[in-house]
Amino acid sequence: DQQVKQNSPSLSVQEGRISILNCDYTNSMFDYFLWYKKYPAEGPTFLISISSIKDKNEDGRFTVFLNKSAKHLSLHIVPSQPGDSAVYFCAASEGNNDMRFGAGTRLTVKP
Amino acid sequence: SQTIHQWPATLVQPVGSPLSLECTVEGTSNPNLYWYRQAAGRGLQLLFYSVGIGQISSEVPQNLSASRPQDRQFILSSKKLLLSDSGFYLCAWSHPPTGPKNYEQYFGPGTRLTVT
Numbered sequence: 282d283q284q285v286k287q288n289s290p291s292l293s294v295q296e297g298r299i300s301i302l303n304c305d306y307t308n309s310m311f312d313y314f315l316w317y318k319k320y321p322a323e324g325p326t327f328l329i330s331i332s333s334i335k336d337k338n339e340d341g342r343f344t345v346f347l348n349k350s351a352k353h354l355s356l357h358i359v360p361s362q363p364g365d366s367a368v369y370f371c372a373a374s375e376g377n378n379d380m381r382f383g384a385g386t387r388l389t390v391k392p
Numbered sequence: 393s394q395t396i397h398q399w400p401a402t403l404v405q406p407v408g409s410p411l412s413l414e415c416t417v418e419g420t421s422n423p424n425l426y427w428y429r430q431a432a433g434r435g436l437q438l439l440f441y442s443v444g445i446g447q448i449s450s451e452v453p454q455n456l457s458a459s460r461p462q463d464r465q466f467i468l469s470s471k472k473l474l475l476s477d478s479g480f481y482l483c484a485w486s487h488p489p490t491g492p493k494n495y496e497q498y499f500g501p502g503t504r505l506t507v508t
Contacts, residue, residue, distance in 0.1 A: 287435075313495040324398075324482050324499030325436070370436060374495050382428075384435035 284308045285373050287383035295391055300358040302386050304371030307352065311373035311381075316345060316356045319368045319385070328369075329356070361390045394419035398483050398500035405507055411456075411470040413503050415483030418464065423485040425466040426497060427458055430480040442466060443488070478507045 286305045294300045302316075312333040317325035331338040331345045331354070338345050344357045358365055371383040395418045405411060417423050427439040438451045440458035448458050455474060459467045466483055484497040 285435075315496065317499075322502065322504070324484070324502050327496050327498065330496065372436075380426075380438065380495075380497060382436035382438075 283384075284311075285371055285381045285383040287369075287371055287386050289386050290384070291387040291389070293389045293391060294361050296363055297360045300356075300361045300365065300388055300390065302356040302358075302369050302371070302388065304354050304356075304383055305352060306354075306373050306381075308373070308375060308381075309352065310375045312376075313374045314345070314347060314354050315372045315374070315380075316343075317370040317372060317382075319370060325370055358388075361388075363390050363392050366390050394485070394498065396483060396485055396498060396500040398481075398503055400503060401501065402504045403506070405473050405505065407475055407507055408472045411468070411473050411477070411505070413468040413481055413483075413505075415466040415468075415500055416464055417466075417485045420464070420485070420487070422463060422488045424488060425460060425464075426484040426486070427466065427468050428482040428484065428499075430482065430502075432479070436482065440468070473507045475507050478505055480504055 284307050315330040316328040318328045319325040329340050329343045329345050331347050336347050347354045366389050368385045368387050370385045372380050374380040398415050425442045428436045429439055430436050440450055442448050442460045445460050456470050481503045483500040486497045
């Protein structure tokens with residue numbers, strides 16, 4: 282069963298505009314959420330995370346929002362840059378060992 | 393600083409042949425170790441994780457197996473590969489539960505496996 286869903290397989294935005302990537306989850310026991318960025322033929326790299334006790338975490342151009350009642354989180358990138366073009370994976374964890382990943386969203390930032 | 397190594401980077405194997413992928417981590421002790429597979433157009437599927445030497449948990453039934461002969465070594469194996477085993481295999485590590493940032497996982501460069 283897919284406990285973490287990224288319903289948009291791709292997203293295209295113009296350079297300088299905001300990119301919003303969405304993620305939904307079904308397991309209310311998830312207590313930590315992460316976003317990973319992946320370039321082709323490379324392993325994912327950690328981008329930003331948020332604990333379930335918070336609703337927002339910001340790191341430079343990247344902000345993650347968590348809406349627990351809706352079981353929804355989003356990643357905002359502003360302003361978007363061409364180098365941000367990659368596949369973004371949402372992940373959720375219940376405890377340290379059990380992390381579930383979404384299918385990923387391919388972001389393309391056009392110059 | 394910590395680094396994670398995976399090899400080989402690419403592998404082409406015939407159906408029915410054995411498989412051995414190796415992953416090693418440097419710069420940390422007693423890490424949690426993970427094997428993931430990314431099939432074409434799909435997300436990351438957790439295959440195995442390990443919290444210590446000889447301790448392996450399997451997430452999905454399959455013809456793959458994992459072993460952890462040393463603290464920072466994780467091996468993914470198969471006795472007979474299937475066509476459906478093709479994919480991108482990723483090893484990852486995280487700090488042990490008592491360590492800092494224990495939720496974040498750090499991934500290796502991956503192995504592209506094609507079964508023909």
